[in-house]
Amino acid sequence: MATETTAPTDPAPEPPEGVTETPPVPPPMTEESAAAEAARYPQPVVDVPALTALLDGRYAEVRNLVRTNLVEYASILEEAESLDRAAFRERVKEVVLEMAATGQTGMGFPQEYGGGGDVGASFAAFETLAFGDLSVLVKVGVQFGLFGGAVLQLGTKRHHDAYLRDLVTGKLMGCFAMTETGHGSNVQALGTVATYDAEAGEFVITTTEPEANKDYIGNAAAHAELAVVFAQLEVAGERHGVHAFVVPIRRDGAPAAGVRIEDDGLKMGLNGVDNGKLWFDGVRVPREALLNRFADVSEDGTYSSGIENPNRRFFTMLGTLVQGRVCVGGGGINASKVALAIAVRYALRRRQFEATSEDEEELLLDYGQHQRRLFPLLAQTYALHFAQEVVAGQCHQVFSGEVSDEKARRELESRAAGTKALGTWHATRTIQECREACGGAGYLAENRFAALKADTDVFTTFEGDNTVLLQLVAKGLLTDYAGEFEEMDQLGMVRFVAGLAVETVVERTSVHKLLERVRDLLPGGDQWDQEAGVLDSDYQLAMLRFREEHILAGVARRLKRGIDSGMNPGEVFSRVQDHVIHAARAHVERLVLEAFVDKVRAMPDDDNKVALGLLCDLHALSLIEADRAWFMEHGRLTVVRSKEISRRIGSLCRRIRPLARDLVDGFGVPDAMLRAPDLVG
Numbered sequence: 001m002a003t004e005t006t007a008p009t010d011p012a013p014e015p016p017e018g019v020t021e022t023p024p025v026p027p028p029m030t031e032e033s034a035a036a037e038a039a040r041y042p043q044p045v046v047d048v049p050a051l052t053a054l055l056d057g058r059y060a061e062v063r064n065l066v067r068t069n070l071v072e073y074a075s076i077l078e079e080a081e082s083l084d085r086a087a088f089r090e091r092v093k094e095v096v097l098e099m100a101a102t103g104q105t106g107m108g109f110p111q112e113y114g115g116g117g118d119v120g121a122s123f124a125a126f127e128t129l130a131f132g133d134l135s136v137l138v139k140v141g142v143q144f145g146l147f148g149g150a151v152l153q154l155g156t157k158r159h160h161d162a163y164l165r166d167l168v169t170g171k172l173m174g175c176f177a178m179t180e181t182g183h184g185s186n187v188q189a190l191g192t193v194a195t196y197d198a199e200a201g202e203f204v205i206t207t208t209e210p211e212a213n214k215d216y217i218g219n220a221a222a223h224a225e226l227a228v229v230f231a232q233l234e235v236a237g238e239r240h241g242v243h244a245f246v247v248p249i250r251r252d253g254a255p256a257a258g259v260r261i262e263d264d265g266l267k268m269g270l271n272g273v274d275n276g277k278l279w280f281d282g283v284r285v286p287r288e289a290l291l292n293r294f295a296d297v298s299e300d301g302t303y304s305s306g307i308e309n310p311n312r313r314f315f316t317m318l319g320t321l322v323q324g325r326v327c328v329g330g331g332g333i334n335a336s337k338v339a340l341a342i343a344v345r346y347a348l349r350r351r352q353f354e355a356t357s358e359d360e361e362e363l364l365l366d367y368g369q370h371q372r373r374l375f376p377l378l379a380q381t382y383a384l385h386f387a388q389e390v391v392a393g394q395c396h397q398v399f400s401g402e403v404s405d406e407k408a409r410r411e412l413e414s415r416a417a418g419t420k421a422l423g424t425w426h427a428t429r430t431i432q433e434c435r436e437a438c439g440g441a442g443y444l445a446e447n448r449f450a451a452l453k454a455d456t457d458v459f460t461t462f463e464g465d466n467t468v469l470l471q472l473v474a475k476g477l478l479t480d481y482a483g484e485f486e487e488m489d490q491l492g493m494v495r496f497v498a499g500l501a502v503e504t505v506v507e508r509t510s511v512h513k514l515l516e517r518v519r520d521l522l523p524g525g526d527q528w529d530q531e532a533g534v535l536d537s538d539y540q541l542a543m544l545r546f547r548e549e550h551i552l553a554g555v556a557r558r559l560k561r562g563i564d565s566g567m568n569p570g571e572v573f574s575r576v577q578d579h580v581i582h583a584a585r586a587h588v589e590r591l592v593l594e595a596f597v598d599k600v601r602a603m604p605d606d607d608n609k610v611a612l613g614l615l616c617d618l619h620a621l622s623l624i625e626a627d628r629a630w631f632m633e634h635g636r637l638t639v640v641r642s643k644e645i646s647r648r649i650g651s652l653c654r655r656i657r658p659l660a661r662d663l664v665d666g667f668g669v670p671d672a673m674l675r676a677p678d679l680v681g
């Protein structure tokens, strides 16, 4: 982050693309002593409260309310281990309802129904809740995000009037029944059918085939009275695609007539949430049970919708549910903060082996490898935090009507998908690394890693499987978020990409144009990637942008070649899928870095800016280092520069070392949520 901008000189110029490089002799690498380094770069002094205020942003008050509630119910962390499953579920429900009474879980609902009327605040509240027990978090997500969100976004006034007030207090518990045993990611292929009976003015909900039962549904096994059921709508023998219906599934604790409920049983984690399966055997609900914001059926059985194209209608409906995805991404990122806070604090207490002194063993955090393991993850957590802030802000704007254009909405959906995927994969990786960094102590349940690992694992799968989500991101990129994309099925999309859009993508991302754009960012002319300093954030961003567009162009060219050779479009797409995922990941990584760079640039010139600048540089260089094979293969990184980057990472880690405690304290995770008294002191 331009904390030091002197350009290191490379002895050998980069050979052009495609030319085999003879490795030049690297210059001697001098390892500076920590003292010499510290003298060369004055160390910033972190203002921790100011850092927390920066991270908390405009919703500091909301986040503090949640922190207070978490501390009040801190015993839930132990109860997760001591209570049996049934009792723990009841305890989680109790805590959720008590927290709901403080207003923290209803921030996103309209004020007229007892909510807070602020979508952005609901993200802040949810993210902060991830510092605590994650069954509580997920139950809140199911009740207020999934169930409540579906009623609010897909329903109309009659549904809002009937359900929202009790839903917001938790008096009315519900579930979101979309997934089936037979179909999870492919929602359009669901097997549950809702047939309109015009004579009775009712819909008849039926599980039509063995695997069409609903599955994994949170709140279904024990607590939900109502379900928002996603089913294929059939009117007068004609199918109109997936629509959502409010269906009573339980009365006075017993399954409603025609509904069969089974418990999903013990899970890897999140055992305070009652996930279950649902079957419907001709369950009748009134015509008004259809959540009819986007389509309706009149009494006489006439189907109508303001959105003609069934695919577009389907994607529009799903698009309104994007808030859940934003929440889960933020939850994953905040769970990573808990793991890092514990691991860093432990590494500042724990000593192993005499290394630099004969009298005293070395602190774990003074080992270079320990820094290398934890600090890039710390830097990435900060990066993702700021990226999450951007996506949550955009989501707030779209859902509060501040921004209404269609392209912005599609870009938001793509960004939410990408941030969720990277944020939750990051959680899985970070929690594992932090567990290992705490050695055997990390394995004890009391020290939180058991729950953190088990409970966050599935974040990569629910609210959209990460791999499937990244394909969605790539499709947005390939079609430049074209409106027509929503109207196409999978095969149509491939044809579209391979036919029309490919020319545009190839043109847009041609190496010539890429270099031109990068040159606008950097003053170094054709040698931009050699002349700029590796700590120049414009250089770092240019590298990531170059990679993203180059990969995207490669995908487009491969799709076109496949189609031109007459291959089945689905087969073509499948063959380039790894390339597609790489393109999406490269895109999202660039967005994440951009969010971090923008944030740091906007800070006042103080020590916190210097500290975050170090983290930002570390994050950027770690990304380049992780994909250095690609950059070298594509002639954008010499051996010398690659080594320079690795050396800089080491030196940044050493500079971050004295700041590490403050940087994790800045997250503002309440001590009671860290538990682990022997680890964190």
Ligand SMILES: Cc1cc2nc3c(=O)[nH]c(=O)nc-3n(C[C@H](O)[C@H](O)[C@H](O)COP(=O)(O)OP(=O)(O)OC[C@H]3O[C@@H](n4cnc5c(N)ncnc54)[C@H](O)[C@@H]3O)c2cc1C
Binding pocket: 142, 146, 176, 177, 178, 179, 182, 183, 184, 185, 186, 215, 216, 217, 218, 267, 270, 275, 458, 461, 462, 463, 464, 465, 466, 467, 468
């Ligand atoms: C604890 C838990 C709670 C849940 N809560 C709810 C809930 O409340 N309500 C609800 O409706 N659902 C819920 N779900 C379901 C969840 O949303 C689905 O599990 C998820 O969407 C994935 O679907 P699936 O399990 O069918 O996996 P699949 O879609 O079968 O995917 C399996 C694997 O195949 C890969 N894959 C799939 N398609 C492709 C493709 N086109 N190309 C390449 N790879 C592919 C995926 O990446 C994945 O690795 C929950 C699930 C769990 C585990």
